[in-house]
């Protein structure tokens with residue numbers, strides 16, 4: 227298993243948000259995390275990433291067989307974990323181009339390397355755009371495309387995407403989905419895929435363009451059910467999260 231989460235309980239600002247989450251993701255797999263507002267989806271992401279305000283009070287997180295529960299965020303990123311944030315902060319004084327150089331271990335005094343320039347072009351970013359401060363005054367779509375560009379500079383083994391399609395128009399969703407496919411080895415046959423991912427989506431629109439192996443529904447801090455993404459989404463579209471709430475009560 228690439229990622230193994232066992233009985234994870236997490237408190238934020240003194241409130242227990244995750245109440246015993248179990249989740250395993252194998253190499254080459256893409257999983258989807260569904261659930262109503264406030265269920266704890268982003269909390270799970272930020273705990274996997276090791277943000278200090280998310281206090282693990284029970285359970286463990288293993289990555290590539292190593293217990294990472296007490297590692298810093300920087301150590302986890304070095305091990306190969308990446309994230310596309312739902313609403314990333316603006317960074318004054320650091321340009322997108324400089325950030326890309328830092329992520330891809332390039333000297334910031336040098337020209338951005340041709341591979342990154344080409345990726346920036348693919349994501350519809352001009353040279354002038356690369357000189358702008360990260361996320362400062364960016365449109366919703368530009369923020370999302372910039373997050374994906376940073377991930378392409380990093381190429382993590384495991385990537386979490388928090389609502390990658392929210393606030394993005396149809397044309398740009400297709401573009402983003404194609405790059406997300408690159409980050410998840412979708413251009414390779416399933417048996418030789420190595421990169422894995424976990425995707426939060428509310429409406430499931432992105433799944434029309436990015437295939438997923440398994441979905442999980444998080445209700446009030448526990449995973450109430452797991453299974454085929456299309457079947458689970460269809461149930462939720464028909465009857466909302468009511469069925470999942472009943473399942474959660476049986477756990």
Ligand SMILES: Nc1ncnc2c1ncn2[C@@H]1O[C@H](COP(=O)(O)OP(=O)(O)OP(=O)(O)O)[C@@H](O)[C@H]1O
Pocket residue numbers: 238239241243261262263264265266267268269270279
């Ligand atoms: N830093 C924080 N301080 C206080 N409460 C927090 C903090 N972070 C999360 N919470 C609370 O934890 C609960 C879960 O929030 P979280 O953002 O993880 O939910 P979510 O499932 O991602 O929701 P959404 O679908 O609306 O994005 C919410 O009640 C939220 O208010």
